[in-house]
Amino acid sequence: MALPDQPQPDQADRPLKLCVLKFGSSVLFKPDDYARAAHEIYRHVRAGEKVVAVVSALDGETDALFGVGNDVGQGCSDALLARLVRCGELKSAALMGLALERSGIPSAVLDPHEMGLRAEGEALDANLTGLDASRVLKRFASVDVIVAPGFFGEGADGPVTLGRGGTDLTAVEFAHWLGADRVRLIKDVDGVYTDDPAKVANAKRFDQLDYDEAARVSRGLVQDKAITRAKEQDVVIEVAALGRPYATRIAAVEQRAGDGLEMKPMRVAVLGHGAVGAGVCAHLLAHPGRFTLNPVLVRDPAQHSAGAAAELSFTDDPARALGGEPDIVVETIGGTGLARALSQSVLREGAHLVTANKAVVALDFDRLHELAEENGRSLRYSATIGGGVPILELVDLLARHDTLLSVEGVLNGTCNFVLGQLGQGVPLAAAVAEAQRLGFAEADPSADIDGLDAADKLAILVRHAFGVALHPDQIACESLSDLSAERIAAVNEEGLVFKQIACCSTTADGGVEARVEIRALAPDHPLAGLVNEGNGALLDLPSGQVGVFGKGAGRWPTAEAVFADIMDIQRETLLPAQSASHQPENPLSHGRQMSSRTVA
Numbered sequence: 001m002a003l004p005d006q007p008q009p010d011q012a013d014r015p016l017k018l019c020v021l022k023f024g025s026s027v028l029f030k031p032d033d034y035a036r037a038a039h040e041i042y043r044h045v046r047a048g049e050k051v052v053a054v055v056s057a058l059d060g061e062t063d064a065l066f067g068v069g070n071d072v073g074q075g076c077s078d079a080l081l082a083r084l085v086r087c088g089e090l091k092s093a094a095l096m097g098l099a100l101e102r103s104g105i106p107s108a109v110l111d112p113h114e115m116g117l118r119a120e121g122e123a124l125d126a127n128l129t130g131l132d133a134s135r136v137l138k139r140f141a142s143v144d145v146i147v148a149p150g151f152f153g154e155g156a157d158g159p160v161t162l163g164r165g166g167t168d169l170t171a172v173e174f175a176h177w178l179g180a181d182r183v184r185l186i187k188d189v190d191g192v193y194t195d196d197p198a199k200v201a202n203a204k205r206f207d208q209l210d211y212d213e214a215a216r217v218s219r220g221l222v223q224d225k226a227i228t229r230a231k232e233q234d235v236v237i238e239v240a241a242l243g244r245p246y247a248t249r250i251a252a253v254e255q256r257a258g259d260g261l262e263m264k265p266m267r268v269a270v271l272g273h274g275a276v277g278a279g280v281c282a283h284l285l286a287h288p289g290r291f292t293l294n295p296v297l298v299r300d301p302a303q304h305s306a307g308a309a310a311e312l313s314f315t316d317d318p319a320r321a322l323g324g325e326p327d328i329v330v331e332t333i334g335g336t337g338l339a340r341a342l343s344q345s346v347l348r349e350g351a352h353l354v355t356a357n358k359a360v361v362a363l364d365f366d367r368l369h370e371l372a373e374e375n376g377r378s379l380r381y382s383a384t385i386g387g388g389v390p391i392l393e394l395v396d397l398l399a400r401h402d403t404l405l406s407v408e409g410v411l412n413g414t415c416n417f418v419l420g421q422l423g424q425g426v427p428l429a430a431a432v433a434e435a436q437r438l439g440f441a442e443a444d445p446s447a448d449i450d451g452l453d454a455a456d457k458l459a460i461l462v463r464h465a466f467g468v469a470l471h472p473d474q475i476a477c478e479s480l481s482d483l484s485a486e487r488i489a490a491v492n493e494e495g496l497v498f499k500q501i502a503c504c505s506t507t508a509d510g511g512v513e514a515r516v517e518i519r520a521l522a523p524d525h526p527l528a529g530l531v532n533e534g535n536g537a538l539l540d541l542p543s544g545q546v547g548v549f550g551k552g553a554g555r556w557p558t559a560e561a562v563f564a565d566i567m568d569i570q571r572e573t574l575l576p577a578q579s580a581s582h583q584p585e586n587p588l589s590h591g592r593q594m595s596s597r598t599v600a
């Protein structure tokens with residue numbers, strides 16, 4: 001297949017790390033599966049990659065559209081059929097965008113005409129011929145993920161489709177034209193096997209295959225046209241399954257057989273079933289066979305049982321909730337009483353701990369890390385800062401490679417939401433009540449309003465950024481309740497916006513200064529545009545400033561971060577060596593952007 005090739009986009013537009021992920025119909029069976037795809041996308045985003053997510057239609061949708069098209073048209077033109085069947089991918093892309101938005105992952109859904117995605121050939125078996133790569137890459141200045149419908153492009157006389165399995169071809173072409181580091185085709189099997197593993201019990205998985213062998217063995221698992229095109233353009237394809245650590249690489253390589261992987265479900269104990277815990281339980285239940293759940297610890301089991309999923313049971317007895325030697329304990333009860341005691345004891349007893357509780361991590365940072373180390377267990381707390389915004393991951397990544405000078409951020413979603421409401425004249429009490437209803441606020445919302453929640457987060461952040469231990473009480477905090485209606489009106493009048501800013505920086509004597517303050521920002525300040533529960537952080541390095549933004553509170557963004565921690569632990573448990581060797585690169589080392597925005 002000889003096609004006119006595209007000029008490579010300007011390298012300055014290309015993010016440092018870019019991957020194309022393709023989600024096929026074999027993993028998109030039902031609307032709930034978009035949340036599972038979002039977890040996979042988020043995993044890459046928090047490792048510092050920008051993602052192009054190319055989606056197929058939901059399983060069965062394309063056949064149904066062909067069926068109804070043929071019924072209505074009875075021998076109608078292929079051009080009209082192509083126009084009809086592409087609707088499956090258009091719908092799927094919009095659903096993917098909605099799932100990402102729910103989790104607070106900054107993303108844009110683009111149709112082929114918005115990306116200059118051109119095609120030519122037969123209406124139902126066309127090839128892609130070009131993409132406006134610079135236009136696509138520029139969108140990464142404001143989002144981490146671009147969602148694109150696969151399977152079709154814009155022909156000279158209207159939309160044309162790429163043949164069955166054509167979304168694989170879309171993904172390979174995007175990887176080539178955008179200069180992506182890799183393209184990962186997500187299927188319902190974790191690679192190419194000697195035979196279909198669903199039908200042949202002793203089918204063997206390949207770790208890597210060359211293109212010709214892959215075309216022969218894969219028997220349609222990967223579209224033939226996509227393999228041919230990848231070979232022509234030297235695009236390395238990975239065939240992988242959702243959440244499983246293995247993949248088959250298809251490249252100009254020697255064939256190599258891979259290991260089999262038996263996945264035993266991990267036992268998970270979830271403590272708490274409130275705003276965060278209920279979201280985490282929903283994600284765990286959406287992965288049957290991978291996790292078994294203990295009874296969930298709550299204050300009032302009867303209240304939680306009504307309307308909950310049938311697979312869930314509840315208890316108010318911590319011993320029952322933690323029975324059966326769970327592999328992972330997820331703490332979402334909050335507070336520094338029971339939660340603090342249990343966090344230490346579960347590590348001592350040999351479980352991995354994933355927690356959303358910043359108050360406990362801020363207070364017991366050293367003790368919890370020591371216990372995790374002593375017992376060879378993981379301690380994860382991504383959700384303690386920024387909800388679903390990977391602030392801690394970015395701080396870790398930069399601190400590993402560079403000298404962080406200062407960090408400032410909006411770290412409390414409730415305050416950001418409340419300040420927005422106050423600016424519109426809503427009284428403080430009503431704004432706080434609404435933040436509680438939306439699941440953003442702490443059990444005692446004065447922790448949000450008085451800056452104490454932001455101080456807990458800042459204490460953890462300072463530790464990661466500068467390695468300096470600060471007790472949250474050492475961080476001076478300004479309270480939102482000190483803002484008078486007159487001051488808010490005056491700031492509004494000047495066209496400024498109030499934000500609660502948590503900031504920290506190194507001092508000349510090698511110490512660290514940290515505080516939480518209410519600041520009036522000019523509208524063009526990078527943090528000024530954060531609305532509602534938005535969180536964000538700006539990190540200053542000698543080489544420039546990097547920012548990261550998204551949704552910082554609420555069920556789904558927070559559960560996304562907690563679940564990503566759980567999935568990381570499962571992956572590391574299955575393949576410890578592979579996880580250890582995967583260290584993300586420094587996003588500033590090539591002067592390019594990462595899963596965050598370079599703002600200065």
Ligand SMILES: NC(=O)c1ccc[n+]([C@@H]2O[C@H](COP(=O)([O-])OP(=O)(O)OC[C@H]3O[C@@H](n4cnc5c(N)ncnc54)[C@H](O)[C@@H]3O)[C@@H](O)[C@H]2O)c1
Binds near residue numbers: 272273298338554
């Ligand atoms: N809500 C958010 O947006 C968000 C974001 C990031 C982190 N967090 C943190 O996550 C944790 C939970 O927050 P949430 O908003 O889900 O709280 P929540 O009040 O909505 O839920 C708490 C849950 O824990 C249970 N619980 C509380 N105390 C208990 C006790 N002593 N014994 C048994 N069960 C008990 C409750 O029954 C409830 O199911 C907190 O540490 C919070 O700071 C919350």
Ligand SMILES: N[C@@H](CCO)C(=O)O
Binds near residue numbers: 412414415442554
């Ligand atoms: N109460 C916290 C929850 C997220 O940590 C907030 O509003 O930011």
